[in-house]
Amino acid sequence: MYDVTSQIKRGSNLGVLGRAGHSIQIHNGPFTCRWAYLIAASAGQAGVDALLDAQHKD
Template sequence: MNRMIEYRGFEIHVELTSAAQDVFDVTVQIKGSENVQVLGARANSVKLRNGPFTERWAYLVGEVAGHAAIDVLLGSED
């Protein structure tokens, strides 16, 4: 199951894979934006730790992790 969230000119791709009945592992990948060159080869997907999560939590955790990664690259929006 996949979801894409746009944030600050980037796309956060969240992918869920079934770990057991009704719980999922989460993988996040950040794509896009021409304003940051640092992504380059680092734009691989990352499996998030401390799972598995229920579907709702899995998407939330993936989105928040993506937001945090982008904020680290660009600096936080105050």
């Protein structure tokens, strides 16, 4: 069983996500290996989407 964290490094507006550059624990774990990978990928993509969307709103 695996716990999942997500972290985004290097960006001009990381403050949009809260604690810039820190690992964020994904809730509702632990997960099996396959689910952990899927959830980590989804969480990372959501973070990137939030950063890109925030850049376009400025």
